[in-house]
Amino acid sequence: MTDYNIKIENVVASTKLAEEFDLTKIEAEFEGAEYNKQKFPGLVYRVSNPKAAFLVFTSGKVVCTGAKNVDDVHTVIADMAKKLNGIGIDTLEKPDITVQNIVASADLKAVLNLNAIAIGLGLENIEYEPEQFPGLVYRIDEPKVVVLIFSSGKLVVTGGKSPENCEEGVEVVRQQLDNMGLL
């Protein structure tokens, strides 16, 4: 009944794997690695199983994005460290991995009147410009997430640091819409 099909679509995390990296060397050793210093200061490297994309910087810091869940983030980063070790690059022992952002989708399973929701939530609290984008943007303070609300009843929750944040975000929206009789 409380089935909103909440699904995590993307997890972004950052960590420090070494004190410094020779990106030119990594680019030469890793197949498919892209590095154009003038274009972007980080090296781009994509992996699969689990699927994810890395941004590697000369400072030794790394950004991992595209993972479907938090466990995968740890798995892929551990794999990445192993690969680096494999080409003779040492990595830090216990990297501090920080989840920076989680994107999730959900479905309230009801057709929504976005104009009514805009008024209900307060025009000063939302952004809804159908000429520009079909979704209504609702920023929540607690948890601090942003929810995109569509007329189909589908939602996108982003900005959360944990899966719980995303679930809470969906619940906050569901309850507010319900209280206004717009669900």
Add this chain to the structure above:
Amino acid sequence: RLRKWQRRIRVSNATERNLAFALSELDRMASALGLPRTVRETAAVVYRKAVDKNLIRGRSIEGVAAAALYAACRQCSVPRTLDEIGEVSRVSRKEIGRTYRFISRELSLKLMPTSPIDYVPRFCSGLSLKGEVQSRGVEILRQASEKELTSGRGPTGVAAAAIYIASILCGERRTQREVADVAGVTEVTIRNRYKELAEELDIEIIL
């Protein structure tokens, strides 16, 4: 002290010069878009409020002027799209949109999203369609709104589709291309919207 006065005069001159430039910009853009004097005056009021709240800092006069005009058109129910404002401004559509969001929030303009209905008079006159067709189009849009066929859709596209249908029902048919050109959308969009409207509102279209 004389210095102090000179500085004030200098600042005053700069402020007046900037305001004069902004107002001439508003006039130039409004003329290019064929907007009535009331809209220019509304835009000038919005711009002055932005100046009074120091919202120009870190932004270009042209950008704020374009955003003020965009907001004024909506306040006066004679909306122009961001693309249309962008065509007569040196500032990009993206910058105008971001500046609009900023001043809209800071000045608490609280504008509802643009209604497709507000585009009907302009599009119809652009197609030389009579008041009867306009009324039909507006009626179709009211029904569409009640049946939740406008949420999340581009206002210009829905308005164009309603006018396309109304022109046929009134025996003054305009082609999808003619309506698309006036509304600034593609024929594909008109087709998608009008099929949805015709089906959901049970309107028989015989071509």
Add this chain to the structure above:
DNA sequence: GCTTTAAAAAGTAAGCT
């Protein structure tokens, strides 16, 4: 502010057959 990554939502757009 921009650059780069990934991902969903739904609408609109452009190119090709």
Add this chain to the structure above:
DNA sequence: AGCTTACTTTTAAAAGC
């Protein structure tokens, strides 16, 4: 007309312009 690709919005980190 359809299909495919792609851009609109939001989010966060990284280093540098």
